Amino acid sequence: MPTATYDGTAVPVDDEGFFTEPERWTEAMGEQIAKECGIDTLTDRHWTVIRFMREQYAAKGTGPTVRVLGKTSGVSVKELYQLFPKGPAKTAAKIAGIPKPRGCI
Amino acid sequence: MPDTATIEKVSIIVSKGSLEGIYPALIMANGARAEGIEADLFFTFFGLDAITKKHWEHIKLATVGNPGLHLPTLLGGMPGVPDLVTRYMERKMDKLDIPPIPEFIEMIADTGAGIYACKASVDLFELDKDDLVEQVQDIITVGEFYAHAAGGQIIFT
Numbered sequence: 001m002p003t004a005t006y007d008g009t010a011v012p013v014d015d016e017g018f019f020t021e022p023e024r025w026t027e028a029m030g031e032q033i034a035k036e037c038g039i040d041t042l043t044d045r046h047w048t049v050i051r052f053m054r055e056q057y058a059a060k061g062t063g064p065t066v067r068v069l070g071k072t073s074g075v076s077v078k079e080l081y082q083l084f085p086k087g088p089a090k091t092a093a094k095i096a097g098i099p100k101p102r103g104c105i
Numbered sequence: 106m107p108d109t110a111t112i113e114k115v116s117i118i119v120s121k122g123s124l125e126g127i128y129p130a131l132i133m134a135n136g137a138r139a140e141g142i143e144a145d146l147f148f149t150f151f152g153l154d155a156i157t158k159k160h161w162e163h164i165k166l167a168t169v170g171n172p173g174l175h176l177p178t179l180l181g182g183m184p185g186v187p188d189l190v191t192r193y194m195e196r197k198m199d200k201l202d203i204p205p206i207p208e209f210i211e212m213i214a215d216t217g218a219g220i221y222a223c224k225a226s227v228d229l230f231e232l233d234k235d236d237l238v239e240q241v242q243d244i245i246t247v248g249e250f251y252a253h254a255a256g257g258q259i260i261f262t
Contacts (some may be wrong), residue, residue: 066139067204067212077215086141104132105203 016094018100022057025097028073033095037086042095046083049075053089063093074082075094114143114178114257116250121262122151123207124166124191127200131155131209138216147250149223153230156222156238161207166191168187207238212242218254221245229233 003010004017005028012020015055017036018074019025030050034042042050052073056064067091080088115137119130130146137144145248154160168174168181168190180186195205206211222237222244234244247252 064238067202068136070212071139077212081138081215081217087139089139090141102246103191104136104178105201 010026050096057098116145116254117260119152122154127155145219
């Protein structure tokens, strides 16, 4: 399995760069991953989504879809796409250090 | 094609007005945006029902001439059967967290995807902008559609 090095620590990731061991993640790593995803500065709104992703993953074993995020995270679908233009659920999951959510909706 | 190739943009044409004719296109457009792919939806012919105020809450599954449903055609044509089968399908989709068509189109518009109506079809059905839902950005000609679609993939459904 490939690894990626964030904040001086090597962590296992999948082929697309998603964490396979979310417990190894730190906020400092999240900031570095965000830069790789083209988001230079994580605002409070970004962090609201990122923390929500981790909570949902911890509770349900999978990250939420964009629709669920829009309905329950307190951030609207429109704003989600402004915060994460390359796909909110996918990008936020990567930054949050959880596996890529799988779902068609 | 190398597996590093990516799709950057899709333009999806919706030409059918049945439940099973509309959903695949909506799922593909929404899914494209979720992957960071630019997406536009272009509604033509009976596909216009999906963005017409009068019809978008009443889209039905085709219960006649639909062999995939495995229902005898005569039964599918009986009064009430299309509504019954449509409601059954809607309930199943709701359980899978697939939104109803109006909510889905609102969500797709919020993702930043473009939603357009075909001018020839709007003229044919004697509609105007006020008959269409507010998410529709414009009524465009086929030439304008190709201009919008330039540089991307075109998917006809």
